[in-house]
Amino acid sequence: MTGASETGATEPRVLILAGGLSYERDVSLRSGRRVLDALRSVGHDAELRDADVCLLPALQADPPDAVIIALHGATGEDGSLRGVLDLYDVPYVGCDARAARLAWDKPSAKAVLREAGIPTPDWVALPHDRFSELGAVAILDRIADRLGLPLMVKPAQGGSGLGSAVVRQISELPPAMVGCFAYHSTALVERYVCGADVAVSVIDLGDGPQALPAVEIVPSNGVYDYAARYTAGLTTWHAPARLPEEVAARVAETALAAHTALGLRDLSRVDLIVDEQGQPHVLEANVAPGMTETSLLPLAVQAAGLDFGKVLATLVSRAAARARSAA
């Protein structure tokens, strides 16, 4: 990359990583381009790059001042790439490798949340090997008895709703498991909580983490699947969510608590269900939230009356400054 930044007086040069080899490559490419546009709109020098064999030579030859990881799926979210960036002393926006690894694995994250007293639906996580060893029939029946129907089945790792299914009848459970195991070797079976789907984006612009207005998700056909997520027009998003003030405050507080408990930094998106009693239940936290045209974090930023490009620019400056102070 070109440009100078010795003193920090010039604006940091940003490398946006997008693409990767995950199932969410397409989403990631869209996120990356949106981030690029937003940074350019506020006059930042930014470059978009795939995480491939050309990346490390480029980092070595001309290290950027900061990296924004718009990679979804394992590479961007499981902490491994962050670990590599640490090896190259390249700062990045978002949490460190250890926290990413924890948040990425849904069962591990849920255990931490529960330990911290943050409500999360009851769950069982099982690798497919266990079903082969112990027999599928007994386990599935026991899971259904213990957690009750309906159930949510999802891959223990992964995003965009890929491989996820709501199971309303016991007969739907085996095919849902098969569908889930196509995406990951461990399935998370969770008690399905009825209520409003909301997502709370958390950002830290220098004054500590703040919860942006919750975004409420109302898919037109009732299921927030891949098509509903990424086809404009198929889902109605309410930002802020249509929640009573005290419930909205509780939701924000819960999301911040989850962000903190998982050791996240700079930005995250916490997905929750708000049940009919107004009680929030945390489903998961995302360390590289989607940034596409139909993604939730940019909607929340807008609902907060903030400019997406400026928010990103601030996060980038903070990451670059972190590196300078560590040096």
Place this chain on the structure above:
Amino acid sequence: MTHHQPAPRSGTTLDDYTDRYADRVRGMTASEIRALFAVASRPEVVSMAGGSPYLAALPLDAVGDMLGRIGAEQGLTALQYGIGQGTLELRERICDVMTLSGIDAACGASPEDVVVTVGGQQALDLVARLFVDPGDVVLAEGPTYVGALGVFQAAQARVVHVAMDADGLVPEALEEAIAAVTRAGRRAKFLYTIPTFQNPAGVTLSEQRRERILDICERAGLLVVEDDPYSQLSFDGDAPAPLRARRRDGVIYLSTFSKTFAPGLRVGWILAPHAVRDKLVIVSEANILCPSAFAQSAVTQYLTTMPWREQIKVYREVYRERRDTLLASLADLMPAGTSWTRPQGGLFVWATLPEGLDAKAMMPRALAARVAYVPGTGFYADGTGRNHMRLNYSYPSPELIQEGVRRLAGVMEQEIALRSLFSGASGRDGTGSGSGRRRRERTGFDAPGPDLA
């Protein structure tokens, strides 16, 4: 930080035009399967999902020189507008090409009746625009070319599939389909068929059946739209003569230079009866004004100055070796219960999976193993085809084909084990595809975009 006015509380769909779209746009949504193909473009993945010709077999230096000269020597025409029908020079060369397949002056082929199109895809689109009203029935092989399904869907046609076997379209099935459409008080507008080295099935309509199919259509007053992109790519002698070589009337013939020269130029054509030709030109002018003059010059020069017949032989040899490798690898490695077609030409093998396997549901597992194919569902208008997949052998090298099949076999073994594990579990249908959780079936979106090799 600037604080803007917060968004209103009424909610947004992020698409302010939702209530303004035409009916034909309904159902055009993001597709998770299509998104998965994004991964298949990475070099780590052995992709048998594309349909691209192996362009590295072209003499690119010579082609490059030729293209450069067009700009320098013919720029004033090659960079200018042209006529809607396409240049006469190219239409004459197209007639030379068709003569190779037996469509010659004796059966009424004339440059006057050729319309140059932007690839075979525009040819299909023009035919649909000319003949299909919303709700009209189009008969097509099952499975059929995914791009044709997209065109028919945009034209709001109802596609009725007609079964094939190893000898191509089954005449009795065609008769039955015509009768069923008639019984339902409808009329099929045309039969869309790829009789030779069919995409995706890889089968060829036998010599004997060609006459029967034509007779059936003639009796029923059914127009035949013959799509023939692959017949030059025959591995064992010449392919049977096209339907158009056997009938002057009742057959509209479409072809393209995408498989024999270069898909990037987007040059195809239609050979149609005079009256139809006139209307095609009018519709095409409304559609695109005129096909690219530069691309037409390129193809004309290629067919005039370069050894294009020899180049087709090169492609035949390259693809024959790759087909042999694919068939041998499938025979060595596929799990019991898998079957596949044995194409005598073209670019594709169609595989049928062991009972209970679902090629669409298996896609993520395949991509995790770094191998890609197209699930069969992309080739049917009705959401069927889950237990099939299309495998391309024109683009990957023989070594990659072997490796791809090895990976695919592993994926299938895992999937079989998993499905058998859950088949007896709580649910009554553990080997099912998870279809209970699909809220929508979409058509035409389970195949990759055209850029995937």
